[in-house]
Amino acid sequence: MRYAIVLSGGVGSRFWPLSRQKNPKQFLNICSSRSLMEEALARISPLIKKENIYIGSSSMHSEKIKACLKKPKIPLKNVLFEPEGKNTLGPIALLSKRILSADPEAVITVLPCDHFVKDKARFLKLIKKGIGIAQQGYIVTLGVPPSRPETGYGYIKIKSRHRDFCTVDKFIEKPDLRRAKVFLKDTRYYWNAGIFIFRADIMLGEVSRYARATYKIINQIKGSKSFNKLWRKLPFISIDYAVMEHSRKIALLSADYGWTDLGSWQSLGEIIKKDNHGNIFKGNCIDMGSRNTLAWSEHKLVATLGLENVFVINTEDALLVCRSDKAQEVKELVGLLRQKKLYRQT
Secondary structure, X not given: OEEEEEEEOOOOHHHOOOOEOOEOHHHOOOOOXXXXXXXXXXXXXXXXXXXXXXXXXXXXXXXXXXXXXXXXXXXXXXXXXXXXXXXXXXXXXXHHHHHHHHOOOOEXXXXXXXXXXXXXXXXXXXXXXXXXXXXXXXXXXXXXXXXXOOOOOOXXXXXXXXXXXXXXXXXXXXXXXXXXXXXXXXXXXXEEEEEXXXXXXXXXXXXXXXXXXXHHHHHHOOOHHHHHHHHOOOOOOOHHHHHHOOOOOEEEEEOOOOEXXXXXXXXXXXXXXXXXXXXXXXXXXXXXXXXXXXXXXXXXXXXXXXXXXXXXXXXXXXXXXXXXXXXXXXXXXXXXXXXXXXXXXX
Protein backbone atom coordinates (compact mmCIF):
# COMPACT_ATOMS: atom_id res chain seq x y z
CA MET A 1 0.00 0.00 0.00
CA ARG A 2 1.06 3.62 -0.55
CA TYR A 3 2.22 5.84 2.31
CA ALA A 4 3.74 9.30 2.65
CA ILE A 5 6.01 10.92 5.21
CA VAL A 6 5.90 14.72 5.14
CA LEU A 7 8.89 16.31 6.87
CA SER A 8 8.20 19.52 8.77
CA GLY A 9 11.06 19.84 11.24
CA GLY A 10 13.08 22.73 9.83
CA VAL A 11 13.46 26.26 11.17
CA GLY A 12 13.72 28.03 7.81
CA SER A 13 16.35 30.49 9.02
CA ARG A 14 17.09 31.71 5.48
CA PHE A 15 13.57 33.19 5.48
CA TRP A 16 14.35 35.37 8.50
CA PRO A 17 12.96 37.73 9.71
CA LEU A 18 9.57 36.38 8.59
CA SER A 19 10.42 32.79 9.60
CA ARG A 20 11.24 32.24 13.28
CA GLN A 21 12.00 29.20 15.43
CA LYS A 22 8.49 29.05 16.90
CA ASN A 23 6.78 30.09 13.67
CA PRO A 24 8.93 28.71 10.83
CA LYS A 25 8.26 29.08 7.12
CA GLN A 26 6.27 25.84 6.78
CA PHE A 27 3.44 27.50 8.72
CA LEU A 28 3.52 30.75 6.74
CA ASN A 29 1.32 31.65 3.77
CA ILE A 30 4.21 32.43 1.45
CA CYS A 31 2.87 31.46 -1.97
CA SER A 32 -0.90 31.09 -1.45
CA SER A 33 -3.67 31.55 1.12
CA ARG A 34 -2.58 28.26 2.69
CA SER A 35 0.60 27.54 4.64
CA LEU A 36 3.37 25.55 2.98
CA MET A 37 2.51 22.62 5.25
CA GLU A 38 -1.14 22.68 4.21
CA GLU A 39 -0.09 22.91 0.57
CA ALA A 40 2.16 19.86 0.92
CA LEU A 41 -0.60 17.76 2.51
CA ALA A 42 -3.14 18.82 -0.12
CA ARG A 43 -0.68 18.08 -2.93
CA ILE A 44 -0.10 14.44 -1.97
CA SER A 45 -3.66 13.67 -0.79
CA PRO A 46 -5.05 12.64 -4.21
CA LEU A 47 -2.51 9.79 -4.32
CA ILE A 48 -2.21 8.75 -0.66
CA LYS A 49 -5.11 7.98 1.70
CA LYS A 50 -5.34 10.39 4.63
CA GLU A 51 -4.83 7.58 7.15
CA ASN A 52 -1.57 6.68 5.37
CA ILE A 53 -0.01 10.15 5.56
CA TYR A 54 2.54 10.55 8.36
CA ILE A 55 4.32 13.70 9.53
CA GLY A 56 7.63 14.34 11.25
CA SER A 57 7.66 17.61 13.16
CA SER A 58 9.08 19.34 16.22
CA SER A 59 7.10 19.02 19.44
CA MET A 60 7.49 22.81 19.66
CA HIS A 61 5.03 23.11 16.76
CA SER A 62 2.39 20.67 17.98
CA GLU A 63 -0.49 23.17 18.00
CA LYS A 64 0.34 24.45 14.51
CA ILE A 65 0.53 20.89 13.18
CA LYS A 66 -2.83 20.02 14.76
CA ALA A 67 -4.38 22.99 12.96
CA CYS A 68 -2.95 21.78 9.64
CA LEU A 69 -4.48 18.31 10.14
CA LYS A 70 -8.07 19.49 10.51
CA LYS A 71 -9.09 19.92 6.86
CA PRO A 72 -7.39 16.80 5.41
CA LYS A 73 -8.48 14.90 8.57
CA ILE A 74 -5.13 13.16 9.04
CA PRO A 75 -5.06 11.20 12.33
CA LEU A 76 -3.03 12.87 15.07
CA LYS A 77 -1.47 9.50 15.90
CA ASN A 78 0.32 9.69 12.54
CA VAL A 79 2.46 12.60 13.71
CA LEU A 80 5.92 12.02 15.13
CA PHE A 81 6.57 14.93 17.49
CA GLU A 82 10.34 15.11 17.85
CA PRO A 83 11.63 16.23 21.29
CA GLU A 84 14.63 17.76 19.50
CA GLY A 85 15.70 18.02 15.88
CA LYS A 86 17.79 15.14 14.53
CA ASN A 87 17.78 16.08 10.84
CA THR A 88 16.02 13.70 8.43
CA LEU A 89 17.35 10.18 9.05
CA GLY A 90 15.84 9.75 12.53
CA PRO A 91 12.21 10.59 11.67
CA ILE A 92 12.30 8.75 8.33
CA ALA A 93 13.76 5.59 9.88
CA LEU A 94 11.42 5.54 12.88
CA LEU A 95 8.27 6.25 10.86
CA SER A 96 9.31 3.68 8.23
CA LYS A 97 9.66 1.11 11.01
CA ARG A 98 6.22 2.00 12.36
CA ILE A 99 4.64 1.75 8.91
CA LEU A 100 6.41 -1.54 8.09
CA SER A 101 5.15 -3.16 11.29
CA ALA A 102 1.59 -2.52 10.09
CA ASP A 103 2.15 -3.24 6.38
CA PRO A 104 5.05 -5.45 5.20
CA GLU A 105 4.47 -4.33 1.58
CA ALA A 106 4.44 -0.59 2.31
CA VAL A 107 5.89 1.82 -0.27
CA ILE A 108 6.70 5.21 1.23
CA THR A 109 7.13 8.62 -0.41
CA VAL A 110 9.14 11.13 1.65
CA LEU A 111 8.36 14.78 0.95
CA PRO A 112 9.72 18.02 2.40
CA CYS A 113 6.94 20.51 3.12
CA ASP A 114 8.71 23.61 1.76
CA HIS A 115 8.45 23.00 -1.98
CA PHE A 116 6.43 24.81 -4.61
CA VAL A 117 5.00 22.66 -7.41
CA LYS A 118 3.65 24.33 -10.54
CA ASP A 119 2.20 21.30 -12.35
CA LYS A 120 0.51 19.24 -9.62
CA ALA A 121 -0.93 16.67 -12.04
CA ARG A 122 2.53 16.01 -13.51
CA PHE A 123 3.97 15.81 -9.98
CA LEU A 124 1.48 13.10 -8.97
CA LYS A 125 2.08 11.19 -12.21
CA LEU A 126 5.83 11.17 -11.51
CA ILE A 127 5.35 10.06 -7.89
CA LYS A 128 3.11 7.25 -9.09
CA LYS A 129 5.77 6.17 -11.57
CA GLY A 130 8.37 6.29 -8.79
CA ILE A 131 6.22 4.05 -6.61
CA GLY A 132 6.17 1.44 -9.37
CA ILE A 133 9.96 1.54 -9.67
CA ALA A 134 10.37 1.41 -5.88
CA GLN A 135 8.30 -1.78 -5.75
CA GLN A 136 11.12 -3.42 -7.74
CA GLY A 137 13.54 -2.76 -4.86
CA TYR A 138 14.98 0.62 -5.83
CA ILE A 139 15.20 3.74 -3.71
CA VAL A 140 13.90 6.39 -6.07
CA THR A 141 14.99 10.01 -5.84
CA LEU A 142 13.76 12.96 -7.87
CA GLY A 143 16.34 15.14 -9.60
CA VAL A 144 15.64 18.57 -11.03
CA PRO A 145 17.48 19.64 -14.21
CA PRO A 146 19.39 22.77 -13.12
CA SER A 147 18.42 26.08 -14.71
CA ARG A 148 21.21 28.17 -13.16
CA PRO A 149 24.49 27.68 -11.27
CA GLU A 150 23.02 27.18 -7.78
CA THR A 151 25.25 27.00 -4.69
CA GLY A 152 22.36 26.46 -2.26
CA TYR A 153 21.37 22.97 -3.45
CA GLY A 154 22.99 19.57 -3.34
CA TYR A 155 23.48 17.80 -6.68
CA ILE A 156 23.10 14.27 -8.00
CA LYS A 157 25.27 12.94 -10.82
CA ILE A 158 23.75 10.15 -12.89
CA LYS A 159 25.68 7.19 -14.25
CA SER A 160 23.50 6.05 -17.12
CA ARG A 161 20.02 6.50 -18.57
CA HIS A 162 17.53 3.66 -18.94
CA ARG A 163 14.06 3.55 -20.37
CA ASP A 164 12.25 4.28 -17.09
CA PHE A 165 14.91 5.90 -14.90
CA CYS A 166 18.57 6.85 -14.48
CA THR A 167 21.11 5.05 -12.33
CA VAL A 168 23.01 7.28 -9.91
CA ASP A 169 26.77 7.77 -9.80
CA LYS A 170 27.02 9.94 -6.68
CA PHE A 171 25.49 12.63 -4.49
CA ILE A 172 27.40 15.92 -4.32
CA GLU A 173 27.29 18.50 -1.54
CA LYS A 174 26.44 22.14 -2.21
CA PRO A 175 29.17 23.32 -4.61
CA ASP A 176 30.94 26.65 -4.93
CA LEU A 177 29.98 28.88 -7.85
CA ARG A 178 32.78 27.62 -10.10
CA ARG A 179 31.69 23.98 -9.77
CA ALA A 180 28.02 24.91 -10.08
CA LYS A 181 28.75 26.53 -13.45
CA VAL A 182 30.46 23.33 -14.60
CA PHE A 183 27.47 21.23 -13.46
CA LEU A 184 25.07 23.48 -15.38
CA LYS A 185 26.77 22.62 -18.67
CA ASP A 186 26.76 18.86 -18.01
CA THR A 187 23.41 17.07 -18.44
CA ARG A 188 24.50 14.34 -16.03
CA TYR A 189 23.95 16.66 -13.05
CA TYR A 190 20.63 17.31 -11.30
CA TRP A 191 19.54 19.28 -8.27
CA ASN A 192 18.67 17.05 -5.33
CA ALA A 193 14.98 17.66 -4.63
CA GLY A 194 15.03 15.75 -1.33
CA ILE A 195 12.10 13.55 -2.37
CA PHE A 196 12.56 9.79 -1.92
CA ILE A 197 10.35 6.81 -2.70
CA PHE A 198 11.08 3.33 -1.35
CA ARG A 199 9.77 0.10 0.06
CA ALA A 200 9.92 0.35 3.84
CA ASP A 201 11.78 -2.95 4.14
CA ILE A 202 14.40 -1.89 1.58
CA MET A 203 15.08 1.43 3.30
CA LEU A 204 15.36 -0.12 6.75
CA GLY A 205 17.74 -2.70 5.31
CA GLU A 206 19.95 0.10 4.00
CA VAL A 207 19.74 1.94 7.34
CA SER A 208 20.88 -1.22 9.13
CA ARG A 209 23.79 -1.49 6.69
CA TYR A 210 24.98 2.12 6.55
CA ALA A 211 23.62 3.76 9.73
CA ARG A 212 23.89 1.07 12.38
CA ALA A 213 23.75 3.40 15.37
CA THR A 214 20.41 4.84 14.23
CA TYR A 215 19.04 1.41 13.35
CA LYS A 216 19.95 0.04 16.77
CA ILE A 217 18.30 2.92 18.62
CA ILE A 218 15.02 2.91 16.68
CA ASN A 219 14.68 -0.82 17.34
CA GLN A 220 15.02 -0.17 21.06
CA ILE A 221 12.13 2.33 21.06
CA LYS A 222 9.02 0.50 22.31
CA GLY A 223 6.81 3.21 23.81
CA SER A 224 6.60 6.86 24.84
CA LYS A 225 8.98 6.50 27.79
CA SER A 226 11.72 4.81 25.80
CA PHE A 227 11.09 7.18 22.87
CA ASN A 228 11.75 10.32 24.91
CA LYS A 229 14.87 8.79 26.41
CA LEU A 230 16.35 7.19 23.30
CA TRP A 231 15.48 9.87 20.75
CA ARG A 232 18.10 12.18 22.23
CA LYS A 233 20.75 9.53 21.58
CA LEU A 234 20.13 9.49 17.83
CA PRO A 235 22.90 10.96 15.66
CA PHE A 236 22.12 14.30 14.02
CA ILE A 237 22.41 13.31 10.36
CA SER A 238 20.47 13.55 7.11
CA ILE A 239 19.29 10.53 5.17
CA ASP A 240 21.39 11.83 2.27
CA TYR A 241 24.66 11.57 4.22
CA ALA A 242 23.75 8.40 6.08
CA VAL A 243 22.16 6.25 3.36
CA MET A 244 21.70 7.79 -0.07
CA GLU A 245 25.39 8.57 -0.64
CA HIS A 246 26.30 4.92 0.07
CA SER A 247 23.42 2.84 -1.26
CA ARG A 248 23.76 0.99 -4.57
CA LYS A 249 20.00 0.81 -5.06
CA ILE A 250 19.33 4.42 -6.10
CA ALA A 251 17.29 5.30 -9.20
CA LEU A 252 16.60 8.85 -10.37
CA LEU A 253 13.58 10.33 -12.10
CA SER A 254 13.82 13.74 -13.73
CA ALA A 255 11.48 16.16 -11.98
CA ASP A 256 9.92 18.16 -14.80
CA TYR A 257 6.84 19.55 -13.03
CA GLY A 258 7.99 23.08 -12.19
CA TRP A 259 9.84 22.59 -8.90
CA THR A 260 11.04 25.31 -6.55
CA ASP A 261 12.67 24.73 -3.17
CA LEU A 262 11.50 27.62 -1.00
CA GLY A 263 14.81 27.74 0.80
CA SER A 264 15.56 31.46 0.72
CA TRP A 265 14.10 34.83 -0.24
CA GLN A 266 15.76 34.44 -3.62
CA SER A 267 13.46 31.52 -4.48
CA LEU A 268 10.36 33.74 -4.43
CA GLY A 269 11.44 35.16 -7.77
CA GLU A 270 10.64 31.77 -9.32
CA ILE A 271 7.01 31.64 -8.15
CA ILE A 272 5.75 35.23 -7.74
CA LYS A 273 5.07 37.35 -10.80
CA LYS A 274 7.51 40.23 -11.27
CA ASP A 275 6.79 43.64 -12.70
CA ASN A 276 8.36 44.87 -15.94
CA HIS A 277 11.57 45.77 -14.10
CA GLY A 278 11.99 42.42 -12.34
CA ASN A 279 10.65 43.68 -9.00
CA ILE A 280 8.41 41.97 -6.44
CA PHE A 281 6.49 44.09 -3.94
CA LYS A 282 4.38 42.42 -1.26
CA GLY A 283 2.39 44.21 1.41
CA ASN A 284 2.78 47.85 2.39
CA CYS A 285 5.34 48.97 -0.20
CA ILE A 286 5.85 51.80 -2.69
CA ASP A 287 8.71 52.18 -5.16
CA MET A 288 10.29 54.51 -7.66
CA GLY A 289 12.84 53.35 -10.20
CA SER A 290 14.08 50.08 -8.65
CA ARG A 291 15.11 46.99 -10.59
CA ASN A 292 15.34 43.32 -9.62
CA THR A 293 14.31 44.19 -6.08
CA LEU A 294 12.14 42.34 -3.56
CA ALA A 295 10.34 44.38 -0.90
CA TRP A 296 8.08 42.64 1.63
CA SER A 297 6.41 44.50 4.47
CA GLU A 298 3.72 43.28 6.83
CA HIS A 299 3.49 46.46 8.89
CA LYS A 300 5.23 49.81 8.31
CA LEU A 301 5.31 51.38 4.88
CA VAL A 302 8.50 50.52 2.99
CA ALA A 303 9.45 53.09 0.34
CA THR A 304 12.25 52.11 -2.06
CA LEU A 305 14.00 54.41 -4.49
CA GLY A 306 16.42 53.41 -7.25
CA LEU A 307 17.48 50.10 -5.73
CA GLU A 308 18.97 47.28 -7.79
CA ASN A 309 19.34 43.60 -6.82
CA VAL A 310 18.31 44.25 -3.21
CA PHE A 311 15.96 42.47 -0.79
CA VAL A 312 14.10 44.49 1.86
CA ILE A 313 12.09 42.37 4.33
CA ASN A 314 10.26 44.30 7.02
CA THR A 315 8.48 42.70 10.00
CA GLU A 316 7.15 44.08 13.26
CA ASP A 317 10.43 43.77 15.14
CA ALA A 318 13.17 43.36 12.51
CA LEU A 319 14.30 44.66 9.13
CA LEU A 320 16.51 42.75 6.70
CA VAL A 321 18.27 44.58 3.86
CA CYS A 322 20.65 42.55 1.73
CA ARG A 323 21.97 42.13 -1.79
CA SER A 324 20.05 39.47 -3.67
CA ASP A 325 23.20 37.42 -4.25
CA LYS A 326 23.70 37.18 -0.46
CA ALA A 327 20.31 35.56 0.25
CA GLN A 328 21.85 32.17 1.09
CA GLU A 329 23.93 33.83 3.81
CA VAL A 330 20.92 34.93 5.86
CA LYS A 331 21.30 31.67 7.80
CA GLU A 332 24.77 32.78 8.94
CA LEU A 333 23.32 36.16 9.90
CA VAL A 334 20.76 34.42 12.09
CA GLY A 335 23.63 32.54 13.72
CA LEU A 336 25.28 35.87 14.53
CA LEU A 337 22.02 37.18 15.99
CA ARG A 338 21.81 34.11 18.23
CA GLN A 339 25.43 34.57 19.31
CA LYS A 340 24.74 38.18 20.30
CA LYS A 341 21.42 37.18 21.92
CA LEU A 342 19.45 39.37 19.54
CA TYR A 343 17.35 36.58 17.98
CA ARG A 344 13.65 36.43 18.86
CA GLN A 345 11.96 33.05 18.45
CA THR A 346 8.55 34.49 17.56
